Amino acid sequence: MSIEIKNISKNFGGTCALDRVTLSLGDNKIYGLLGNNGAGKSTLLSILTNRLYPGGGSVTVDGQPVANNDQALGKIFLVSEKNMFPDDMRVKSALDAVAHFYPAFDRAYAEKLADKFRLDTKQKIKALSTGYGSIFRLILGLSVNTPYLLFDEPVLGLDARHRDMFYRTLMEKYTEKPCTVLISTHLIAEAAELIEHAVIIRNGRILRDCPGEELLSGAYAVSGPSALVDSYIEGKRVLSINTVGGLKTAALQGERDALPAGLEVSRINLQDYFISLMEEEDKK
Amino acid sequence: MKMNLRPAFRYQFGSSLRSAVIILLIILAIFVFLAVGTFYIAVGAVEMRFTGYSISFAIFLFVMGIVGVRSDMRLCLQCGVSRRTAFVSGFLATLCLSFVLALSLELLTALVQLWMRADYHFFSADLYQILYLSGSQARLTAGQHVISVLVNTSTLFASGLLGNFFSLLYWRLNKALTVLVSLAFPVLPSAVSWLMYRIGVNLKPFIDWVAVSPFNFVLSFMLGGIVCAGINWLLLRRADIRSAAA
Amino acid sequence: MNFQDERPIFLQLAEQLEEGILSGAYPEEGRVPSITEYSVAYKINPATALKGVNLLVDAGLLYKKRGLGMFVAAGARETLVSQRRAHFYGEYIEKLVREAKNLGLTAAELITMIKRGFSDVD
Known part of the structure; x- marks a missing residue:
């Protein structure tokens, strides 16, 4: 049971938004789709839900092609970055609509969350602030109970407290009713520990697609006096280098050698890894 | 692949019916106002006429067709309904809405005409009566009411799909083409008539044919609507469905 | 965390x-x-x-x-205590002594400090 994305390409005018993207999502895991703005995350999610047609390649949900397929599309809920409901619709009516189309939508739970986030369901969607617009869509996603739940930049415009509430609510929901979740974001640090499987996308191409732990297990940072660091990193795969005064920090990937005295090694977190990887790619 | 039409149809039909009821109520209010007005105030003085009111609904369906098709597509895709299902259910919803509105208008007309007497100086007639019957006939027969329902249904249906067409056409066009197509519209009638003149097509026999019988009218409007729907699907088939907020 | x-x-x-x-x-x-x-x-x-x-x-x-x-x-607490005792020398003492040597402290000075710690820390 999985969403299988095979060789998806998409061009907008002359520019290539996605280039032969192949990806598999399933096993009730939490995926992180990580990439800078414009990397192709939203385009990929729109193709997954048949809102856009790819230039080439295929998407299947549990073995069924997604194009014009109600069974396949009904298993996915995409919490879009922007509103897809009529602007003058009230939040309440939007909840009604989602309940009408998704039999598993938990209306009572949605109302409870609206209460918790203090979202006024009598308001029109267009009257909501950016933050509350996001909250409205997040609540739909948290209550809809589909086997596949995709979030496109979920915390956009949310203040720190609401972000915190969202992540906690998502974990509560996920541990109670596991489903395959994908969080597409450029705010990596916040989501890093939620993610079990990381997919890094850049300029429409998948750079990394593996369990978060595996991604980081080969990566480490070494810091110390410049000369020492320089000799240590020779012949190694260097992701990035930072120098402050005489102190140099290098992010590396690969097997670790015995560390000479005077150097310190530290773990790289997902965000540092991501930044280092982007820097490495920039140089190409 | 099986289409799950029911929820989409119920949503689309329901939401458009809710807006239509408002117009129906306004027309009802106009009827009551005019009828009561002529009866109590202007007895014998002036004759009040209220005719062709199904045009209001035709315009309503046209505008709904423009506004509704994009927002319905967005909502359906957000709610796991495919564009094909949303399109087919939208087509059926337009057809059913046209019929339901035509039927309710006819009931209204029938009631008013039944209640009217010659000395009330109030005359009400809808499209079919104006186009195909003499203006002096105060009451339609049951059979004529049925034909009137068909005429109105086909008019509303075609208007709705034409509205969809304009909306979808402009949805697919980029900025430059939008300007170009908009500029082309005023030129289009003369260009088409010139073209038809050149290739020797004469529309007059067709118009005469439509004028002969209301059934020809119904047939041509229904066919027009269906052809329009076909073109609409070609426009929608690969359209990018995105949020309205750019 | x-x-x-x-x-x-x-x-x-x-x-x-x-x-x-x-x-x-x-x-x-x-x-x-x-x-x-x-x-x-x-x-x-x-x-x-x-x-x-x-x-x-x-x-x-x-x-x-x-x-x-x-x-x-x-017995979990007991197990943990004996585990940590077993690792105490490697985890703490070796580091302590290395740092003391870096700073030029003698064994006697270190022992005095440890004694002071025992009386100061609850």
């Missing part, structure tokens, strides 16, 4: 649980927080939380009661 810490989150979680058992915050035969509670409280993936908790299960410090959750095993 300190995400700046260089060690993986599941190790930090396991250590935190051990500290809880040692301090008596989680008494023997008492329930420890569930995977859900951990993942919600620290905003971490439940698989990570499970990995941390399982370290202690495998070490026999925690056990599972079906449908009730995770509980601290009898």
Whole structure:
């Protein structure tokens, strides 16, 4: 049971938004789709839900092609970055609509969350602030109970407290009713520990697609006096280098050698890894 | 692949019916106002006429067709309904809405005409009566009411799909083409008539044919609507469905 | 949970649980927080939380009661204390002495300091 994305390409005018993207999502895991703005995350999610047609390649949900397929599309809920409901619709009516189309939508739970986030369901969607617009869509996603739940930049415009509430609510929901979740974001640090499987996308191409732990297990940072660091990193795969005064920090990937005295090694977190990887790619 | 039409149809039909009821109520209010007005105030003085009111609904369906098709597509895709299902259910919803509105208008007309007497100086007639019957006939027969329902249904249906067409056409066009197509519209009638003149097509026999019988009218409007729907699907088939907020 | 810490989150979680058992915050035969509670409280993936908790299960410090959750095993505190005693020299003394040597402190000075620590620290 999985969403299988095979060789998806998409061009907008002359520019290539996605280039032969192949990806598999399933096993009730939490995926992180990580990439800078414009990397192709939203385009990929729109193709997954048949809102856009790819230039080439295929998407299947549990073995069924997604194009014009109600069974396949009904298993996915995409919490879009922007509103897809009529602007003058009230939040309440939007909840009604989602309940009408998704039999598993938990209306009572949605109302409870609206209460918790203090979202006024009598308001029109267009009257909501950016933050509350996001909250409205997040609540739909948290209550809809589909086997596949995709979030496109979920915390956009949310203040720190609401972000915190969202992540906690998502974990509560996920541990109670596991489903395959994908969080597409450029705010990596916040989501890093939620993610079990990381997919890094850049300029429409998948750079990394593996369990978060595996991604980081080969990566480490070494810091110390410049000369020492320089000799240590020779012949190694260097992701990035930072120098402050005489102190140099290098992010590396690969097997670790015995560390000479005077150097310190530290773990790289997902965000540092991501930044280092982007820097490495920039140089190409 | 099986289409799950029911929820989409119920949503689309329901939401458009809710807006239509408002117009129906306004027309009802106009009827009551005019009828009561002529009866109590202007007895014998002036004759009040209220005719062709199904045009209001035709315009309503046209505008709904423009506004509704994009927002319905967005909502359906957000709610796991495919564009094909949303399109087919939208087509059926337009057809059913046209019929339901035509039927309710006819009931209204029938009631008013039944209640009217010659000395009330109030005359009400809808499209079919104006186009195909003499203006002096105060009451339609049951059979004529049925034909009137068909005429109105086909008019509303075609208007709705034409509205969809304009909306979808402009949805697919980029900025430059939008300007170009908009500029082309005023030129289009003369260009088409010139073209038809050149290739020797004469529309007059067709118009005469439509004028002969209301059934020809119904047939041509229904066919027009269906052809329009076909073109609409070609426009929608690969359209990018995105949020309205750019 | 300190995400700046260089060690993986599941190790930090396991250590935190051990500290809880040692301090008596989680008494023997008492329930420890569930995977859900951990993942919600620290905003971490439940698989990570499970990995941390399982370290202690495998070490026999925690056990599972079906449908009730995770509980601290009898004798868990004792086990932890003897484990930590066994590692005390390597974990603390060696580091302490190395730093003392770097700073030029003598053994006698260090011993004096340790004695002072014993009287000052509760």
